[in-house]
Amino acid sequence: MKNIDQISKKIRKNILKISHAAKSAHIASSLSIVDLIVNIYFNFMQKNKRNIFILSKGHACLAQYCLLYELGYIKKKTLDTFGKNGTILMSHSSHKVPGVNLSTGSLGHGLPVSAGIALSKKIINKNGKVFVLLSDGELNEGSNWESLLFISHHNLNNLVIIIDYNKIQSLDFVNKTLKLQPLKKKFTSFGCKVLEIDGHNHKEIFKSLKNSSNRPLVIIANTIKGKGISFMENKVLWHYKPPNDHELKLGLEELNK
Amino acid sequence: MRNLFIDILVKEARLNEKIVLIVGDLGFNVVEPFKKEFPNRFFNAGVSEQSMIGIAAGLSMSGFKVFVYSIANFPTFRCAEQIRNDIDFHNLPVTIVSVGSGLGYGNLGYTHHGLQDYSLIRSLPNTLICSPLDNNELKSSLKYLFKNPQPSYLRLDKSLNIEIKSDKKNLYPGEWNLMSKQKNTKKLILSTGSTYNDCKKFLKKKELQFNWYSIPMWGMKVKTSQYKKLSMYNEIVTFENHIQDGGFGSWINEVLSVNKTKKKIFVQNKFINSKVIGKVGSENYLNKLYGPK
Numbered sequence: 322m323k324n325i326d327q328i329s330k331k332i333r334k335n336i337l338k339i340s341h342a343a344k345s346a347h348i349a350s351s352l353s354i355v356d357l358i359v360n361i362y363f364n365f366m367q368k369n370k371r372n373i374f375i376l377s378k379g380h381a382c383l384a385q386y387c388l389l390y391e392l393g394y395i396k397k398k399t400l401d402t403f404g405k406n407g408t409i410l411m412s413h414s415s416h417k418v419p420g421v422n423l424s425t426g427s428l429g430h431g432l433p434v435s436a437g438i439a440l441s442k443k444i445i446n447k448n449g450k451v452f453v454l455l456s457d458g459e460l461n462e463g464s465n466w467e468s469l470l471f472i473s474h475h476n477l478n479n480l481v482i483i484i485d486y487n488k489i490q491s492l493d494f495v496n497k498t499l500k501l502q503p504l505k506k507k508f509t510s511f512g513c514k515v516l517e518i519d520g521h522n523h524k525e526i527f528k529s530l531k532n533s534s535n536r537p538l539v540i541i542a543n544t545i546k547g548k549g550i551s552f553m554e555n556k557v558l559w560h561y562k563p564p565n566d567h568e569l570k571l572g573l574e575e576l577n578k
Numbered sequence: 579m580r581n582l583f584i585d586i587l588v589k590e591a592r593l594n595e596k597i598v599l600i601v602g603d604l605g606f607n608v609v610e611p612f613k614k615e616f617p618n619r620f621f622n623a624g625v626s627e628q629s630m631i632g633i634a635a636g637l638s639m640s641g642f643k644v645f646v647y648s649i650a651n652f653p654t655f656r657c658a659e660q661i662r663n664d665i666d667f668h669n670l671p672v673t674i675v676s677v678g679s680g681l682g683y684g685n686l687g688y689t690h691h692g693l694q695d696y697s698l699i700r701s702l703p704n705t706l707i708c709s710p711l712d713n714n715e716l717k718s719s720l721k722y723l724f725k726n727p728q729p730s731y732l733r734l735d736k737s738l739n740i741e742i743k744s745d746k747k748n749l750y751p752g753e754w755n756l757m758s759k760q761k762n763t764k765k766l767i768l769s770t771g772s773t774y775n776d777c778k779k780f781l782k783k784k785e786l787q788f789n790w791y792s793i794p795m796w797g798m799k800v801k802t803s804q805y806k807k808l809s810m811y812n813e814i815v816t817f818e819n820h821i822q823d824g825g826f827g828s829w830i831n832e833v834l835s836v837n838k839t840k841k842k843i844f845v846q847n848k849f850i851n852s853k854v855i856g857k858v859g860s861e862n863y864l865n866k867l868y869g870p871k
Contacts, residue, residue, distance in 0.1 A: 416668060422639070424667055427659055433629045434664055437636015444598075444618060444642075464660070467629035475621075 325523050328391055329359045333549045334576050335387040335400070341569040343404025345412055349547035349559035351384035353487045353520075354454060357542055358388055360526040361452050361483075367392070371449025373438055375423050377431020378456035378485060379413035386410055386418065394420035429462025431455060432482065436468045439480040452530070454483045458490025461499055466511075472537045473512035481530060482513070482539045485520065487546035489557055508539040520544035550575055579734045580608045580677045582713055586720050587645060588612050591619065594724070598637055602630050602648035608677075609647060627652050631660035631674070638670040643727045647675045650683055650690040654698055654731070661729075666702040671727030675734065679709070679771055680819030680850060681869070682736030684861040693850060695733065697824020700797055705729040706751055707797045709771035709826075713741040715794040718749035722795065735772035737861075742774070752800030754791035754807065763789055764810075769817035770796065770826045776848065776870045777817050788815070793826075801829065805837045813844045817870050822849040 332355050340348040358376070365372050376385050383403065390400045395410075395418065402408035409417050413426030425431050435453035442449060455465065472480060486504070488495050495501055508515045514534040518525040520542030529540045546560070547553030550572040553564075564572060588611050591597040598619045599612050613620040623630035627648065634644040646653055653674045654661065665672045676692065683690035699707055706728060708719035716734070723730055742757065749755055754768070758781070767790040769777050777790060789811075808814065808830070816827035827847030834843060848870035857864060 424663065427663055429628070430632060430660065430664055433632020433660070434636040434639070436629070437633035437638075438640050439636070440621070440633065441637045441640030441642055464628035464632065467624075467626035468632065470626065471623060471629055471633065 325359055325363055328363070329355050330549070330576055332359065332384060332387045332391065334573060335390070336383050337550065337564060337569060337572045337576070339383060339387070339400065339403050341564045341566075342401070344563040345383065345404045346561040346563065347380045347383065347412075348563065349489075349553050349556070350378065350381040350456065352548050352550065352553065353544045353546045354378070354381050354485050355384050355548070356521045356523060357454060357483060357485065357526060357544070358384060360523055360530060361454075362388055362392060364527055365450070365452065365530060369449060371447065373422060373449065373451045375425070375431045375435045375438075375451070375453045376414045376421075377425050377435075377453055378428065378459055379425030381456070381485075382410075382412065382414040385414060385421065389418065389420045392420070394418075428456070428459040429464040432465045433468040435480060436472050436477060439472075439477040440475060442479055443475070443477065450479050450481055452481045452483065454485060456490070457484060457486045457488060457495050457501060458498070460484070460501055469508075469511045469513070477537050478535055480537050482537065484539065484541045485544050486541050487544040489546045489555070489560065491560055493557060504541060508541075513537045513539045515539045515541060517541045517543065521548055579710070579713065579716055579738055580736070582716060582739075583675065583720070583732070583734060584608055584611055586717065588615055590720070590724050591616050594643065595619075596641060596643050598642045598644045600630055600634055600644060600646045602627055602646070602652055604648050604652070627656040628660050631657040631672075632664055634672045635660070635664035635668065635670055638665075638672050639668070644672045645675060646672060647677075649676060649678045650692050651695065652676075654695045658698055661699075661705070662702060666704045666729045669704050670729060673723055673730045673732055675732045677734045678736045679733045680735075681854065681861045681864045684859050684864045687858050688856055691854070692733070693821045693852075693854070694824065695731075696818070696820045696826060699731045700824065700829060702729070703798050705731055705797055706795055706799070707731050707733065708795050709733040710794045711742070711769065711772060711774055711792045713739065714744045714746075715749065715755060715792065718746065719794055722749065722751070733771060738772050738774075740774060749794060751795040751797065752793070752803050753795070754793055757790040757792055759789050760787065763787055764812040765789070766791070766811040766814045767817065768793060768814060768830060770794065771819050773817040773819055773870060779871065780815070780817070780848070796826070796829065801833055804830070804833045808833060808843065809837075809841060811843060815846045815848060817848045819850055819870065821852045822847050823852070825849055
C-alpha cells in the first residue's frame with residue numbers, strides 16, 4: 322500500500338499544478354476520488370484486462386488523466402495541454418483519450434452504460450468486472466435509479482458501483498440540496514449488497530473492491546472533497562475555484578510534507 | 579411494417595448471434611417471435627427509456643448489434659441526451675426503432691404523436707435516419723444496417739403495409755429511390771417516410787408532370803451530396819409526415835441554401851401542419867385536416 326500512497330500523492334500534486342495552469346474548475350472533485358481510482362486501476366484494471374472502469378462523474382477527469390499519465394497512457398506533453406485550445410483532454414472524461422472507455426460529463430450516464438457492459442459479459446459468460454464511479458450529487462439523476470431496477474432484476478453481480486460520497490455537490494452540501502439519507506437503505510432496498518468504507522483508506526478500498534458478492538455491489542465511499550489540501554477540504558467553494566499562485570504554493574508545500 | 583421488421587430481425591438474428599433486441603415495455607403482439615426464439619438476447623428494459631438507451635450503448639460497446647424498440651417519442655425525446663452522448667458521440671451500432679410515425683397514434687393524443695423526431699435526430703452527426711415509405715424500403719434499410727451497423731433511427735408507420743414494385747435490391751444512404759418518372763421534366767417530388775397516399779393524391783391533381791423519388795435513408799452525413807441531383811430540377815416539392823420545423827423538407831431547403839448558385843429552384847414543402855398539436859382523432863381524420871397536401 323505504500324507505493325499506492327505515494328502514487329496518490331503524486332497525482333494530487335499534478336492535479337493541483339495542472340488545475341492552476343489551466344485555471345480549471347473541479348479540483349476538489351478530482352482530489353476526492355484519487356485514492357479510489359488509484360486502487361481500482363493499480364489493483365484491478367492493470368492486473369485483469371477484462372475489467373472495465375467507467376468514470377461517471379466525468380468532471381473529475383483531471384484525476385483520471387493524471388493517473389493515466391502515471392500508467393503511461395498519456396505523455397506529459399499531452400497532459401500539460403489540459404484546458405488549452407485544441408487539446409484532446411476535454412475537461413470531462415473523453416473516450417478519445419487512451420485508457421478512457423466512455424465520455425461523460427453530463428451526469429447519470431455512466432451507470433446505465435456500465436449495466437449494459439456488465440449484461441454483455443453475462444450473455445457471453447465472459448469474466449471480468451465493471452467498476453463505475455458515481456458522485457453523490459449525481460444520484461439526483463433518475464437514470465441511475467432506472468438502471469438500478471434493471472441491475473437488480475438481472476442480478477448484475479459483475480458490476481461494482483462506487484459512490485464518491487463527499488457530501489458536497491455543485492452549489493451546496495448534499496444535505497442542503499436533496500437529502501440522500503438513508504443511502505445504504507436505498508441501495509439495499511434495490512437488492513444490492515452495500516459496503517460503507519473510508520474512501521481514503523487504501524486497505525478498506527482494496528478489501529471492498531475485492532468483495533465477491535452474489536448480488537450487485539455498491540460501495541459507499543465516505544470521502545472528503547478536496548482531500549489532501551487542508552484549506553480546500555470540505556468547502557463548497559472548491560467545486561469551481563481554480564487555485565491561484567499563492568494557493569498552489571501552499572498546496573504543494575502541504576503535499577510535500 | 580412492424581411485424582415485417584420483427585420477421586426480418588428474427589431471420590438476421592439466426593445468422594448473427596450478436597443481434598440483441600431491447601424493448602421499452604412495448605411491442606405487444608409484435609416482438610414475441612424474437613423473444614421466443616432468442617430469450618437470451620431479448621430484454622425488456624421496462625418503462626425506463628434513459629436507462630434503456632444507456633444499456634444499449636453498453637451492450638454495443640461490447641460488440642453487440644443492438645436494436646431498441648418502442649413507440650412514438652419515448653425512445654427519442656425522453657432519452658435524447660443518452661442518444662446524443664452515449665450512442666451518437668461514441669458512434670455505436672445501435673438502431674432505435676420507433677413505431678407510430680406522424681399521426682399513427684392519432685387518438686392517443688399529442689403525447690403519442692411523432693411529429694418532431696426528425697428535428698431531434700437529424701441534428702446528430704453520426705445517426706442515420708431510416709424512414710421507409712413501404713415494405714421494400716424497410717427491407718433495403720435493414721439490409722443496409724445489418725451490413726453497416728451504426729447509430730441509426732428506424733421510423734416505422736404503425737399500420738401501413740404496402741409494397742411498391744421495385745427492381746432495386748439495395749439502397750444506400752442519401753440515395754433516391756424511384757417511384758415514378760416522366761420524360762424531360764424539370765419538376766421533382768421528393769418524399770420520405772409514410773407519404774405514399776399524399777404523394778399519389780398530389781400527382782393525380784398535377785397529372786404527369788413530376789418525377790417522384792423517395793429517400794428512405796438520410797441524415798447529416800449525406801446532406802451535402804444531395805445538391806448535385808437537386809440542381810437538375812427547377813421545381814421541387816417535398817413530402818413528409820412530420821411538421822415543417824426541423825423536418826425533411828427543411829433539410830432539403832438547407833441543402834439548397836448553402837449552395838450558392840445563380841440557378842433559382844422553386845421549393846415547396848408539404849408537411850403536417852403544426853395546428854394539429856393538441857387535436858385528437860384517427861390518423862385518417864387528422865391527416866385529412868392537417869396532413870401534407
